Amino acid sequence: MPNNGLLFVANAAKAHSLFTKVNQFVKNVLYIKINNSCGNLLPILNKQIVNVYNNAILQNTDVRLMLKPIQPAEIIKTNHMIDLIFYESDLAKQVEDLKQSVNNIETGCKVQVVDSQKDEETIEAEKVKTxxxxxxxxxxxxxxxxxxxxxxxxxxxxxxxxxxxxxxxxxxxxxxxxxxxxxxxxxxxxxxxxxxxxxxxxxxxxxxxxxxxxxxxxxxxxxxxxxxxxxxxxxxxxxxxxxxxxxxxxxxxxxGLAADVTPQRSAEEESKISSSNQRMRLLGTVLREPVPNPNIPRRPYVIGLAGGIASGKSNIAEKLKSKGAAIVNCDIIAHELYKPGLPLNQTLSEVFGGHIITDNGEVDRRKLGQIVFSDKDQLEKLNQIVWPAVIEEAQRRIKALGEEGYKVVVMEAAVMVRAKWYKYCHQLWSVIIPPNEAVKRLQERNNLSEDEARKRVEVQPSNLEQVAAANIVFSPYWSYEYTQSQIDKAWDHLQQYLYNDTSK
Structure with missing residues (x-):
């Protein structure tokens, strides 16, 4: 299929109807150029701008209605190379001259006629002031x-x-x-x-x-x-x-706002065509193609799952588990390392004080949290102690799961981005929700005050940081069904990617 096309229209009033006949034959950009020397074209163009672009909403083609009618001896310049020219049949005698006027034309560019309508379209004229x-x-x-x-x-x-x-x-x-x-x-x-x-x-x-x-x-x-x-x-x-x-x-x-008539538009999306809808439709899709990681074994295939506190990443992990992935939860590993009798307890007691150890010898995570989430230096100190032990254990478990036959392992970690643990993964998938929503969820889940919850959210990497290196992004901010649709898209793409990778 040709990449870019140029449609010459004899009468501006026909631009919309002729566009609908040819847009399916062009992959990328379709220009519409009007060859009309009659009086004031502005009212007709004013209406055709709306007609053409509203009609193009359901098309993948990048349509561009050129606003200047053809002038004598004009050189027609386009930013994209033209490899297919369409012309309305009324322009048959001029088509060679029109072709010669295009400066950005591919060698061997094809020319194709489009039948004109016998009757001209009637367009209501609206006065256009310039x-x-x-x-x-x-x-x-x-x-x-x-x-x-x-x-x-x-x-x-x-x-x-x-x-x-x-x-x-x-x-x-x-x-x-x-x-x-x-x-x-x-x-x-x-x-x-x-x-x-x-x-x-x-x-x-x-x-x-x-x-x-x-x-x-x-x-x-x-x-x-x-x-x-x-x-x-x-x-x-x-x-x-x-x-x-x-x-x-x-x-x-x-x-006026253009209606979004996309058949797959969900109830969560806006009724108008909008960038917000486009961004929502990116969730669960590949934003950045994965780059092979030569520093880790090819199998099992490791997905790093990142996300701030209360973002819903554990729920996402469970949905991926139901698809067949094994889960290694680094937060749980850290908690297990806090158990009585393990070396980490003694170290944490020495650094942060004996009062953070409960009567039965476990680390009191709430007391420890009150210390580290209100002081970035203390949090950094905790990370330097805990992170090496956690990632070592996580890698051991990933290897064991691979030996058990799991093809995909999801390594879930709140600190995935900050600790740069995605370097131990083949892909990074990130989970984000609005910060205020995270605060609200954290208050309800952990019975915290708003101030306590906000401090915990604010010391986490921002959503922008979570997204910066991600191959795929999820947001479980809307309905259960909408979240599930994101998971389905991501998993289907992963299966295709793994199939292609195996076929090489």
Missing amino acids: YEYVAVGGTFDRLHNGHKILLSQAALRSTKHLTVGVTDVNMIQSKVLWELIEPVEKRIKGILDFLTDINPDLEYNVEPIQDLYGPTKSDPRYELIIVSEETKRGAIKINEEREKNGLRPLDVYVI
Whole structure:
């Protein structure tokens, strides 16, 4: 299948219907270029932006409706190499000239005709007002068709300059699964790649912003801001600030939300097309392909399971056990090493005081916890004592389980990331939930005050750290069924990976 295609349309009103005929024949990017010299195209393009991108929601193709109609002797530039050209049958006499006008074309590019509809589509015309300086803002994580509508409508209304504010730092931390949001540099690159494809003639300023205002509250050149239905209040606040600064309020153009009609959309996900839905659908899938670990035996295949306190990783481990994995719980190993008569008890008593030992000779974990979870130095001291003993015992048990015939062993450890124990594993799978939810769960589970629970959560590696090195991420924050679906996806992929690895 060709990677990238370019569809030439004779009449802008047909763009939507012709796109539906050809998108299935292109693997990656499909451009739509209009060859229409009639009057004012803006009202038609305004409507077709919505039609095309809403229709593309169920497609995997990256569709890009180019906003400039073909000009005489124009060189058509695209950011992606074209290896298939479609043309509407009305353009048959011009097709060779059109092909020659494409500058980024693959040698041997094929050309294919698309039958035109006999009757032109009727499109309600909405007057489109244009401005020199236009602004739009958003997170723009994993650029989707809702984003494309927003950016295209902004570019359509700009005659000179478009600024895109890309939310970053503290602004993204209220988002669902914000830890999975792409780095801002990658988001900016994706926006520029799209905008320069749909209209290369505008000036673009795509920059990170740390508040909702960006440059719009103080720059008098801006005239219009594009917002979605859910961000209208932001435009009101920006105009309030502009009035305080003696500037004319911005005109506001509101974009309707695109419905997410994905058949597999779960009840936990939003009804609109959103980056949050996309991030939720990443749970249980491979975020980073595993790299072979030559420092440990190939079998059993060891999955390191990380996650902060009260994140639900033990529940995830049980679900993996039901799939056939053996479990080595490093937290349990540590607790077993606290038993009376073992060398670790004597060491801990000498370092942290005899009062942490109960009358029957066991370590009182609550008393020990009160010491180490309120003092990072004390926690580090405890780790340096306990970690070597735990990982040594864990490795012994993993080897024994492999000898028993287990193909997959899950090594579960709260300190997996901080101790870097994933270097003893073939893959790292991490479990995350929002910190406030972890505090709440810990209060209920361990009968702690909110302050005690928060201290314990805060000394753990952050969710961002848990995700940074992970091959797969889970979040048991929603329903039982939604968590199970994540496990099913991860396990199915693991089985396929192990099968392929064995077949090599």
